[in-house]
């Protein structure tokens with residue numbers, strides 16, 4: 189897998205906009221511009237990690253830590269040159285970053301992808317054993333934080349976010365990349381209340397020939413939102429797993445809970461033998477939009493990958509759901525007929 193990313197990155201460096209970005213990294217490396225506010229980090233960080241990061245002409249001022257994941261820490265930063273807020277993700281690695289498949293995946297996707305519902309890269313800053321990714325700042329944080337801090341999402345916003353995410357995944361699949369880690373914590377909400385897909389560290393090439401998929405053989409991510417084929421621990425086609433996860437996100441937005449919980453064995457058992465189950469309050473809702481969301485969840489979260497819709501069908505369905513408010517009755521009946 190590392191070789192596969194290395195080949196892809198090497199070929200792209202010659203060709204595309206990543207070339208510009210990597211050149212930029214060198215320039216930035218010379219006239220380095222990061223300021224770390226050590227006082228705000230010292231208490232919860234290894235201060236030795238930061239000693240080489242203090243510079244004299246800071247471009248970015250670190251304001252606060254806003255996230256911490258398996259791969260790094262994320263800070264809200266102020267860009268003095270542009271007078272704007274950004275998010276900075278710090279990733280540590282040994283050797284060259286291209287040898288780390290997770291960092292390569294993130295670098296590749298953020299460099300290459302341009303889509304209104306995919307978080308926008310500002311720049312990379314490369315230092316020895318460290319890569320900083322500066323990206324647009326999503327003011328409302330991730331959907332999990334948003335929901336758990338008592339913000340209910342209305343059913344029309346749920347459908348709007350779903351449609352935006354489906355469009356982002358459709359775009360990524362059309363670039364032959366599967367995300368593989370679509371969870372509420374990787375869906376960010378901007379100040380304009382748009383949903384954007386972030387965290388491309390588990391993204392993987394999925395090949396052009398859909399009848400001959402490149403199978404994935406790493407079984408990572410948050411199992412509560414992952415498809416059964418990932419939890420089963422045998423090589424899987426990564427494209428259908430993104431569809432399952434879109435259904436999981438929809439479930440989470442509607443109920444404020446993950447669709448499955450417990451041990452891996454319990455989750456897998458329930459996914460394959462019981463199926464997705466929704467609270468009665470939701471199933472019996474008289475809200476037509478909620479009815480459509482419930483149908484869509486069931487449509488997407490099908491354990492058998494052969495029965496699960498592909499991203500084109502999902503996008504087609506989401507276009508109906510997105511227009512629901514225009515002509516509720518007609519569109520709903522069309523949509524329901526389709527599923």
Ligand SMILES: Nc1ncnc2c1ncn2[C@@H]1O[C@H](COP(=O)(O)OP(=O)(O)OP(=O)(O)O)[C@@H](O)[C@H]1O
Pocket residue numbers: 254255256257258259260261262275277307323324325326327329330333373374376386387389
């Ligand atoms: N651009 C951004 N704007 C605002 N918040 C962000 C941004 N990027 C990341 N975050 C916050 O930081 C959290 C972790 O970010 P991210 O998922 O990219 O890190 P990670 O180390 O790859 O995490 P994981 O272990 O889930 O893979 C996000 O859930 C979100 O709350």
